[in-house]
Amino acid sequence: MTAAGNEHGRRAREIALPSGAGSQATFGPWRPGSDFLTSLALLAPAAILFTVVIIIPILQSMWISLHDWDGLGEPRWVGLANYVELFGDPQFYVSLRNNLIWLAVFLLAPPLGLALAMLINQPLRWMGIAKSLFFVPLVLAPVTVGVVFTWFYDPAFGLLAPIARAFGTTAPAILSDPSLVTWGIVVAAIWPQTALCMILYLAGLTNVDEDLIGAGRIDGAHGFSLFRHVVLPQLRGATFIAFAVSVVGALRSFDLIAVMTQGGPFGSSSVLAYQMYEQSIFSYRLGYGAAIAVVLFLIVAVFIAWYLRRVLGEEARN
Amino acid sequence: MNMFSKGANRRQVLAGIAAAGTTLSMPAIAQTRRLVINSNANNKLRPVFDQIVAAFEKAENCEVQVNYADYESYNTSIRSFLVTNPPDICFWFSGERMRAFVRRGLFEDITDLWEERGFFAPTGALSGALAVENRQYGIPMQASFWGIFYRADILERAGIKAPVADFPTLIEAGRTLRGQNITPFAIGSRRPWTTAGWFDYLNLRINGLDFHMGLMGGQESYLDPKLSSVFDRWQEAIEAGFFLENHTSYSWEQAAAFYNQGTAAMMLLAQFARGQMTPEVLDASDFMPFPKVDPAVGNFEEYPVDSLHIPARAANKELAREFLAFFYQPDNLAQWIVPEGNLPPRNDVELLNRDKFLEKGMALLAAADGTSQFYDRDTDPDMAQAGLQGFQQFMVQPGERQAILERLEATRKRVFQQ
Numbered sequence: 001m002t003a004a005g006n007e008h009g010r011r012a013r014e015i016a017l018p019s020g021a022g023s024q025a026t027f028g029p030w031r032p033g034s035d036f037l038t039s040l041a042l043l044a045p046a047a048i049l050f051t052v053v054i055i056i057p058i059l060q061s062m063w064i065s066l067h068d069w070d071g072l073g074e075p076r077w078v079g080l081a082n083y084v085e086l087f088g089d090p091q092f093y094v095s096l097r098n099n100l101i102w103l104a105v106f107l108l109a110p111p112l113g114l115a116l117a118m119l120i121n122q123p124l125r126w127m128g129i130a131k132s133l134f135f136v137p138l139v140l141a142p143v144t145v146g147v148v149f150t151w152f153y154d155p156a157f158g159l160l161a162p163i164a165r166a167f168g169t170t171a172p173a174i175l176s177d178p179s180l181v182t183w184g185i186v187v188a189a190i191w192p193q194t195a196l197c198m199i200l201y202l203a204g205l206t207n208v209d210e211d212l213i214g215a216g217r218i219d220g221a222h223g224f225s226l227f228r229h230v231v232l233p234q235l236r237g238a239t240f241i242a243f244a245v246s247v248v249g250a251l252r253s254f255d256l257i258a259v260m261t262q263g264g265p266f267g268s269s270s271v272l273a274y275q276m277y278e279q280s281i282f283s284y285r286l287g288y289g290a291a292i293a294v295v296l297f298l299i300v301a302v303f304i305a306w307y308l309r310r311v312l313g314e315e316a317r318n
Numbered sequence: 319m320n321m322f323s324k325g326a327n328r329r330q331v332l333a334g335i336a337a338a339g340t341t342l343s344m345p346a347i348a349q350t351r352r353l354v355i356n357s358n359a360n361n362k363l364r365p366v367f368d369q370i371v372a373a374f375e376k377a378e379n380c381e382v383q384v385n386y387a388d389y390e391s392y393n394t395s396i397r398s399f400l401v402t403n404p405p406d407i408c409f410w411f412s413g414e415r416m417r418a419f420v421r422r423g424l425f426e427d428i429t430d431l432w433e434e435r436g437f438f439a440p441t442g443a444l445s446g447a448l449a450v451e452n453r454q455y456g457i458p459m460q461a462s463f464w465g466i467f468y469r470a471d472i473l474e475r476a477g478i479k480a481p482v483a484d485f486p487t488l489i490e491a492g493r494t495l496r497g498q499n500i501t502p503f504a505i506g507s508r509r510p511w512t513t514a515g516w517f518d519y520l521n522l523r524i525n526g527l528d529f530h531m532g533l534m535g536g537q538e539s540y541l542d543p544k545l546s547s548v549f550d551r552w553q554e555a556i557e558a559g560f561f562l563e564n565h566t567s568y569s570w571e572q573a574a575a576f577y578n579q580g581t582a583a584m585m586l587l588a589q590f591a592r593g594q595m596t597p598e599v600l601d602a603s604d605f606m607p608f609p610k611v612d613p614a615v616g617n618f619e620e621y622p623v624d625s626l627h628i629p630a631r632a633a634n635k636e637l638a639r640e641f642l643a644f645f646y647q648p649d650n651l652a653q654w655i656v657p658e659g660n661l662p663p664r665n666d667v668e669l670l671n672r673d674k675f676l677e678k679g680m681a682l683l684a685a686a687d688g689t690s691q692f693y694d695r696d697t698d699p700d701m702a703q704a705g706l707q708g709f710q711q712f713m714v715q716p717g718e719r720q721a722i723l724e725r726l727e728a729t730r731k732r733v734f735q736q
Contacts, residue, residue, distance in 0.1 A: 071397060071398075072397065072401065072422045072424070073422060153567070154567060154568075154572075155563075155564045155567055156564075156568075156576075157575075173563075173564035173566075173567050175566070175567050176564040176565075176566040176567040176714075178714075261508070262508070262509070264508065264510065264566060264707075264710065265507075265566035265710060265711070265714060266510075266707050266708070266710050266711035266714070267707060278703070281394050282394070282699070282703050283699065283700040283703045283704075284397070284699055284700055285700060
């Protein structure tokens with residue numbers, strides 16, 4: 001709205017006000033039609049929704065985590081006992097370690113996605129088909145990916161067994177080995193994640209300025225130095241988003257674990273999100289599950305704080 | 319929608335009143351009586367249940383809606399639907415898993431139905447599985463029996479005499495089979511409940527029913543020295559190469575493929591195992607009880623009983639009672655137990671598929687001195703979750719026994735402290 005239009009609107013409303021109605025409330029920020037009131041009205045739906053579906057459940061989870069509750073009876077106040085138990089629970093450290101493995105491996109997704117994007121962004125014939133093939137894992141539901149990889153790993157009937165036999169060895173039973181199982185699941189998970197990063201970079205590459213590349217060439221840059229100093233800086237936005245979705249994806253990993261191993265064998269492939277689900281749903285310990293949720297939330301919050309600082313900082317600079 | 323809101327015009331209001339009128343008069347018309355049933359029945363059982371439901375709809379002139387759900391997801395969602403959106407009837411398990419809901423006031427007391435329709439006489443001792451303090455909270459649908467299914471052809475070829483009399487003989491038989499490159503037992507522990515069959519049976523055969531049920535109820539300790547011989551025998555079997563390699567990678571259904579192939583010779587499972595066998599393998603198979611370990615201990619068997627219940631907050635409790643009575647007729651039960659080869663829940667049911675398995679299962683239970691249901695049905699769900707995971711770990715890493723038992727004991731103390 002232009003300043004003039006705004007001014008006109010205000011005057012019109014003042015005229016429309018019946019005499020005597022011009023009480024205190026019609027001045028200052030609460031005056032009808034003021035910018036403040038308009039922005040409040042526009043913000044309200046999002047703010048209310050956010051409060052109801054995000055803020056209140058978070059606070060409720062925190063409250064539940066201070067109780068012993070089976071989800072049906074009366075919650076019993078236990079203070080910080082759930083947290084004390086959690087920090088002494090060996091399963092918690094197994095889950096935390098697995099979350100870190102997920103995080104470390106998922107950080108490979110953006111560079112892999114970038115490499116793929118550079119590879120298939122070339123104007124060659126049949127590249128469209130190559131693009132769609134690389135795009136496939138993103139279209140598949142995570143459950144499908146999990147089931148396919150479970151079959152692939154099956155030590156007796158899976159595809160991995162004959163492949164290993166062709167090389168003269170026996171394939172390890174990946175999903176049965178406590179030290180391999182998480183890696184096996186992460187490999188399945190990074191497949192669609194790489195495709196996602198590739199898409200982000202492909203979108204970024206369409207915005208790369210041809211003139212800048214030309215200018216770089218004239219200045220003697222070619223090959224890797226051209227990529228490093230001219231192309232990559234222009235992909236900063238895509239890189240940032242790719243890393244952000246990969247970090248969040250690693251921390252909230254759940255579906256593939258539920259499909260492929262249910263956290264097993266004996267909890268060795270569990271992560272915090274899965275442990276929370278298992279405790280709440282199968283062991284009927286909603287308080288303990290909520291405590292795990294709160295710890296996971298705090299870990300994610302650290303990352304989100306960093307993310308928001310970057311985003312807000314960037315916006316302030318522009 | 320509020321039909322008296324300002325925006326509604328006269329015609330809408332009239333239509334609304336007309337609609338409300340029909341709704342109000344509905345209960346008077348028998349045709350519109352509706353019954354909602356939530357079920358975890360599998361694909362083999364659904365057609366039979368649908369048939370019984372159709373007959374009931376005709377007999378009572380009512381409408382029945384059956385919501386079938388996948389077994390695993392049903393078992394996790396029942397707690398929420400009992401509270402938020404209860405059906406009129408639900409499938410569940412008798413024993414401790416039923417009692418957990420009864421204690422929380424979620425199941426209707428139907429002792430009146432039992433007395434009125436005379437269910438106690440034909441049901442016999444089984445009625446105790448549906449009772450809490452002498453009140454009945456459901457009706458039994460069917461029962462399972464557990465034991466060792468074996469490939470008679472393979473055992474004969476290996477020179478092993480079946481049924482095997484005692485545990486040392488079973489270990490010997492296992493060694494013989496291993497020597498011929500045959501896995502003695504096909505087991506799939508990806509969902510770890512299958513491992514509890516071994517724990518339950520060894521504990522029942524070594525320490526008897528009273529100690530076992532005491533352990534299930536939280537009165538006995540997991541560090542009790544009585545349990546050492548249970549885990550010693552189990553470890554003996556593990557070290558003799560009894561179990562399928564990489565069994566944590568397979569579900570029990572996948573593991574049954576090895577049995578069908580003939581690379582594994584036996585399975586410790588309930589009668590539903592036959593559902594995974596090919597017709598030829600079913601012919602070549604036979605059934606034997608879990609062998610004796612301590613000859614002084616009586617014959618205690620696993621005997622899980624599935625059941626039907628009326629949620630306490632059901633809308634149509636009267637019609638639901640009618641359905642239970644209808645379902646519990648011997649003729650309907652006779653059909654119902656055929657697909658899975660179950661045992662009937664009452665003694666006047668005509669057996670339509672009297673095969674060798676059913677005969678042996680009935681003989682097994684007739685000779686039993688007492689029964690348990692199964693580990694995850696007899697103990698608290700929270701305890702069961704930890705226990706099954708512990709047993710699974712023990713079967714892979716028997717060296718971790720002490721750490722596992724200490725973890726289970728800590729869980730027992732926490733779960734049963736109240």
